[in-house]
Amino acid sequence: MLEKMTPPVLQRVIQSMFLVLCLHTGWQFHRFLLWATGASEVFVPRPASVEAFLPIAALMGLRRLLQTGAWDMVHPAALAILLAAMVTALVLRKGFCGYVCPVGLISGMLNTLGRRLSLSRVPGPWAARLLSVPKYLALGFFIYTVFFGMDLAAIEQFATGPYNYVADARMLRFFQSPSRTTMVVLAALLVLGTVLRSFWCRYLCPYGALLGLLSWASPTSVRRDPATCVQCGRCTRACPGCIRVQDMERVLSPECLGCMRCQEACPVEGCISLRAAGRAIPSWVTGVGSVAVMLGAWLLALQAGLWDQRVPMAMLQRFYRMFLE
Numbered sequence: 001m002l003e004k005m006t007p008p009v010l011q012r013v014i015q016s017m018f019l020v021l022c023l024h025t026g027w028q029f030h031r032f033l034l035w036a037t038g039a040s041e042v043f044v045p046r047p048a049s050v051e052a053f054l055p056i057a058a059l060m061g062l063r064r065l066l067q068t069g070a071w072d073m074v075h076p077a078a079l080a081i082l083l084a085a086m087v088t089a090l091v092l093r094k095g096f097c098g099y100v101c102p103v104g105l106i107s108g109m110l111n112t113l114g115r116r117l118s119l120s121r122v123p124g125p126w127a128a129r130l131l132s133v134p135k136y137l138a139l140g141f142f143i144y145t146v147f148f149g150m151d152l153a154a155i156e157q158f159a160t161g162p163y164n165y166v167a168d169a170r171m172l173r174f175f176q177s178p179s180r181t182t183m184v185v186l187a188a189l190l191v192l193g194t195v196l197r198s199f200w201c202r203y204l205c206p207y208g209a210l211l212g213l214l215s216w217a218s219p220t221s222v223r224r225d226p227a228t229c230v231q232c233g234r235c236t237r238a239c240p241g242c243i244r245v246q247d248m249e250r251v252l253s254p255e256c257l258g259c260m261r262c263q264e265a266c267p268v269e270g271c272i273s274l275r276a277a278g279r280a281i282p283s284w285v286t287g288v289g290s291v292a293v294m295l296g297a298w299l300l301a302l303q304a305g306l307w308d309q310r311v312p313m314a315m316l317q318r319f320y321r322m323f324l325e
């Protein structure tokens with residue numbers, strides 16, 4: 001069945017599954033908050049997967065884990081998800097960005113809209129490098145702050161502080177009741193995403209920047225066979241990462257999602273292939289492999305008791321009421 005699906009179809013199927021999961025998580029968390037703040041009597045368990053939206057807490061959890069060996073039990077799932085995304089990048093390039101992250105799906109839809117409206121533009125190589133600077137600066141700032149700017153005592157203080165306990169609720173409120181500034185910024189991002197291919201993912205997302213840098217170590221990569229290539233440029237035009245595939249023999253760019261749209265677009269059979277350690281592998285491996293890593297991480301964390309938050313419910317309710325009412 002996987003062999004029959006084209007790479008874009010497989011990508012959309014997997015992305016849609018994760019989008020549904022995210023929406024369900026958001027809805028369940030909303031209902032949990034209603035109960036926790038006394039607005040509803042119907043108890044709904046807190047979905048731990050809501051912590052996927054807490055990358056800073058996850059980074060702090062990683063620092064704590066590396067220094068003390070202790071797993072953060074305030075937002076344990078955040079750490080499990082970050083580690084799983086990092087493993088995905090180390091093995092399967094940016095499969096997390098290409099298949100798991102719902103922003104990737106929205107980005108892809110904006111790309112399609114931009115092409116249909118003939119608005120889509122691809123910056124030249126130097127402009128693209130300059131536009132990428134903010135995401136690496138943001139990543140550098142977060143890594144410096146968490147790993148060098150704060151000592152362990154400050155990390156502990158933040159982790160056990162009320163702000164951290166309610167970070168998930170604040171994130172939900174951010175989306176449920178956006179301020180005017182937030183709306184303006186989101187609207188600008190939507191417009192820019194329509195004009196510049198994969199604007200958020202390609203130029204602004206620090207999470208993607210981290211995974212892109214890790215993906216350099218990945219044994220998986222896209223290869224182009226220069227002997228059979230007819231230089232039609234279709235691979236380059238199809239690439240959501242704006243990579244000039246037609247000029248490369250091996251795509252080692254930190255923007256490669258492993259989505260294999262370049263292969264799908266190529267008119268020469270076998271000219272573009274996905275390879276791992278020098279051997280050709282099926283194009284679905286990045287997508288299905290990314291799902292397997294995420295599912296595996298969830299099962300492992302669940303089994304080890306490192307998925308669900310361990311915070312007394314009465315304390316959590318007190319903090320939620322304090323911050324949200």
Ligand code: SF4
Binds near residue numbers: 243255
């Ligand atoms: S090079 Fe190919 S696999 Fe990589 S992002 Fe571009 S289209 Fe996708």
Ligand code: SF4
Binds near residue numbers: 228236
């Ligand atoms: S689409 Fe295929 S034939 Fe055309 S430039 Fe790319 S690799 Fe070469």
